[in-house]
Amino acid sequence: MMRKIIHVDMDAFYASIEMRDDPQLKNVPLVISRNPQHTNGRGVVATANYIARSFGIHSAMSAQEALKLCPDAHFKQPDFPKYKKVSHQIHEIFHEYTDKIEPVAFDEAYLDVTENKPRIEDPVALAHKMQQEIYDKVHLTCSTGISYNKFLAKLASDYCKPIGLTVVSKEDVLDFLFPMPIEKFRGVGKKTAIKMRQLGINNGEDLYSWKEIDLISQFGKMGHILFQRVRGIDDRPVEWQRERKSIGSERTFDQPLKSIEQVDEQLHLTAIRLVNELKKQQKHGKTIVIKVRNSNFETITKRLTFDDYLNNQTDTLEYYGRQLFDEIQNIDIDVRLLGLTITNLDPLDFENIKLQL
Structure with a gap:
């Protein structure tokens, strides 16, 4: 209850950057996605400005569906390197206030400002000051949620957008959560929400009325978590050193890739990018994971773990990536997405030492 947590959520981040850089886009329904008219209907919406959202367009929607909802929408190819650069600028501003920052994505983060660098006691005053500085330096707006835990701060930042600032104190918790639609509770996905509504749980007040043991019997571990959340309990710290x-x-x-030659070429390029990032982060790992998605948006992952650390070499990662790919899809090749990941990480100066006993 003593923590002061701020959740910062940039307003329509990718779209806002594009509108900032090209003011002509400010008055049109802007969708950040590949234009489905140029991709045979393929593409997924990364985000949309508030004009486009008024037509029902939202992130993760297919670009084709977005076009149907708004035939006059302007589609803009995402520029993730640019968005990442702007995100870095915003995080530099965060560090002026606190180093206890838990990034969630390019456009959002949790900040623990219980003790902060400017020594501002009032988190509302601090949030206002930070919002103004972000606008002055990068010309973008954000919404902030302020509370004593991460769960409530996240809900609060989404409560009044754009350019919102919402505070949820201990005394306000039930008034804030009771009318909240059940889908707004983090962890309640589409399938869970359907089941909850079938059980008569439509909002926070309905959830609050259930006994913990009954929620656990229906939803397992998530039942215990939701029992706590609807009572304003969330002990998770801001993970700033994870x-x-x-x-x-x-x-x-x-x-989509349709031949093994195309797959080999992309595995090679992916391995190059991955090796460069591993060297940049000064890490190596023992597990390699391949991710493959087909034209039906079915995603398959497969992993291989070794006793020793994998060499950070392109040909090594490419070789094992191909082995894993062959186990997933060696005939009727259809690849919309291809990725390689190294997990089980340690710093490069950490090695296994084999002792002859």
Whole structure:
């Protein structure tokens, strides 16, 4: 209850960057995605500006569906290197206030400001100051949620967008959560939400009325978590010193790969990118994972773990990547997405030492 947590969520981040850089896009329904008219209907919406959202367009929607909802939408190819650069600028601003920062994505992060660098006691005043500085320096807006834990801060940042600031104190918890639609509770996906509504759990107040043992019997471990969350309980700290668990590289293709020669070429390029990132992060690992998605959006992953660390060499990762690929798909090749990841990471100066006993 003593923590002061701020969740910062940039407003329509990718779209806002594009509108900032090209003011002509400010007054049109802008969708950040490949244009489905140029890709035979393929593509997924990364985000959309608020004009496009008024038509029902949202992230993770197929670009084809977005076009049907708004035939006049302007589609803009995502520029992730640019978005990453802007995200880095915003994180530099965060570090002026605290080093206890848990990034969630390019456009959002948790900040623990219980003790902060400017020594501002009031988290509302601190959030206002930070919002203004972000706007002054990168010309983008954000919404902030302030509370004593991560769960409530996340819900609060989404409560009043764009350019919102919402505070949830201990005294406000039930008033805030009771009318909340059950789908808003983190961990409640589409299937779980359907089951909950069938059980008569439509909002936070309905959830609060259930006994913990009954929620566990229906939803397992998630039942215990939801029992706590609807009571404003979330003891998770802001994980600002967590170790990176994996390093990977993947690519989605406009036209699916249809031959093993195409797959080999892309595995080679993926391995190059992955090796460069491993060297940059000064890491190596014992497990290699391949990820393959086909034109039906079915995703398969397969992994291989070794006793010793894999060499950070392109031909090594490419070789084992091909082995794993052959176990997944060696006939009727259809690859929309291909990726390689190294997990089980340790610093490069950490090695296994074999002793002759």
